[in-house]
Amino acid sequence: MxxxxxxxxxxxxxxxxxxxxxxxxxxxxxxxxxxxxSPIEPYTIMFTQATYSDVQVLIINQAAMYYLAALAVAIGFRMNLFNIGVDGQYRLAAMVAAIVGAKVALPAALQLPMLIIVAMLTGAMWAGIAGILKVTRGVSEVVATIMLNSIASGLIGYLYLPEIFGVQVGNNKTTGTMHESGWFPGINMGASGEIYGFVVIAALLGVVYWFVLNRTRFGFDLRATGSSESAAAASGVDAKRMVLTAMLVSGGLAGLAGMPLLLGEAHTYSLTFPTTIGFTGITIALLGRNSPVGIAFASLLIAWLDKASQQLDFEGYDKExxxxxxxxxxxxxxxxxxxxxxxxxxxxxxxxxxxxxxxxxxxxxxxxxxxxxxxx
CATH class of the missing domain: 1.20.58 (Methane Monooxygenase Hydroxylase; Chain G, domain 1)
Known part of the structure; x- marks a missing residue:
């Protein structure tokens, strides 16, 4: 049975x-x-692209960013919260980490943990604003995080100013190159490129996500509150505290979504830094059903669609x-x-x-x- x-x-x-x-x-x-x-040829082209080792490296690297963003969204979903502000949280966190990495030079053993903590705290702080508004004033986290996305964009634009932290490089604005002690070592794949070392951190965070949600009291309280706040309160769980905690954890994970690219390749935050990763994370969390394994497969799928579809432009098809x-x-x-x-x-x-x-x-x-x- x-x-x-x-x-x-x-x-x-x-x-x-x-x-x-x-x-x-x-x-x-x-x-x-x-x-x-042709309804068949585009898929054939994209599947063929996935067999090339250099494209595989690109897919894995992109999937790592998607995976972290989706985990941040999934934390909210398990709490019955819709953190639609992951995009603003990860962009602002990446920029602050890039600024700190360019201004502060410590040994690698200290520099890398410092940058990771800075990114997590920035993302948590930005998500925490929405959490505080929800538990104190009843403001919907959807509305609050959407507004905070716009505010984050404005704040990033302000920090780009040359008299603040911006550095003009041709037609591009950057935060300056980070010190090498803050570069995360990658996995060299020869001519195929380099897999971001932060991919390993992303995988470990998936394991931590599963363990905390399924094997700890905190995870049980979070899931119980997401299912029914009144039932959770009857069992002694402080629903408001759990809402705020879930938003902080979600924001902290969101803050790490830009780290694979920032620490592994870009080493600066510029106008070319990718956007909308947070919104893509929503799709991946839904497709993966908030499961770390499901999210991993969904991240690889969406990353494959992104990277393999670029060849379509050269074959007479629109990559859209x-x-x-x-x-x-x-x-x-x-x-x-x-x-x-x-x-x-x-x-x-x-x-x-x-x-x-x-x-x-x-x-x-x-x-x-x-x-x-x-x-x-």
């Missing part, structure tokens, strides 16, 4: 992402057909095909998850009804009935 239940739960868990991906491919293929293009697929995935994943959840719930209710009816119809004494119920 238990094995059957576990297998069904596993199948239901996999059904949502599979339906979303199949729907995305089908609808994108329809768009290609309507535009007079990948963007269309990502957009459809967002819509399809929400619809498919809800459909699967409702179907699974109805199936479970029907099974319980059948088993209960069978047990009541079978002639047996009270002791046998008790034993059968206990066994089930």
């Amino acid at each position: 238990k094995n059957t239940f576990d297998k069904e739960r596993l199948l239901l868990g996999a059904a949502g992402p599979v339906i979303a991906l199949v729907t995305s491919v089908v609808l994108t293929s329809i768009v290609l057909v309507l535009s007079g293009k 095909i990948a963007t269309i697929m990502q957009g459809i995935i967002v819509i399809a994943v929400v619809v498919s998850y809800e459909s699967v959840r409702v179907w699974g719930q109805r199936r479970q209710q029907r099974r319980v009804g059948i088993e209960l009816g069978t047990a009541l119809a079978r002639p047996t004494d009270t002791n046998d009935l008790k034993k059968e119920v206990a066994a089930r």
Whole structure:
């Protein structure tokens, strides 16, 4: 009975992402057909790109950033919070870390931990503003974090000013090159490039995320509060404290999303530093169902769509095909998850009804009935 239940739960868990991906491919293929293009060749081109070692390195590096952003979003989701401000939190954290890395020179054993802590504290502080507004004034974290994204952009623009921390390099504005003691060593792949060393940190944080949420009292309190604040309060959990804590942790993780690129390759924050990674993290967290393993596969998938699709421009196709697929995935994943959840719930209710009816119809004494119920 238990094995059957576990297998069904596993199948239901996999059904949502599979339906979303199949729907995305089908609808994108329809768009290609309507535009007079081959519905198969673009996928062939992108799959071929994924076989090249240099593209694989790019995909892994990009996936590391997506993974950290998605973990930050997932923390909020598990708490029933929608931290839509991950993008602003990670950009501001990356810039502050870049400024500190350019102004302060310590031995590598101290410089790297300092920069990581600075990034986490900056992201946590920026997310904490939304958390404080929610627990003290009841302001929706969605509204607060959206506004904070805009404020972060303005603040970054201010910090770019030459009289503040900005350095003009041609047509680009930067924060200056960081001291080499703050460069995170990578994994040399020869001619294929270098995998960011921070990829290892991202993987370890995934393990920590799983352990804290599933094997600690804090994780239980967080999940319980996300499921029902009133029930959590009845068991002695301070819901407001958990909301604020979840926002701080989410912001701290968001602050690390830019570190793979900043410490591993760019070594400065400039106008070319990528944006929208925080919003992509929302897609990945949804597709990965807030599971560290699911998020890892979703990060690799979205990174593959980003990097492999660049070849489409040279083959007569628009690389925006990948963007269309990502957009459809967002819509399809929400619809498919809800459909699967409702179907699974109805199936479970029907099974319980059948088993209960069978047990009541079978002639047996009270002791046998008790034993059968206990066994089930």
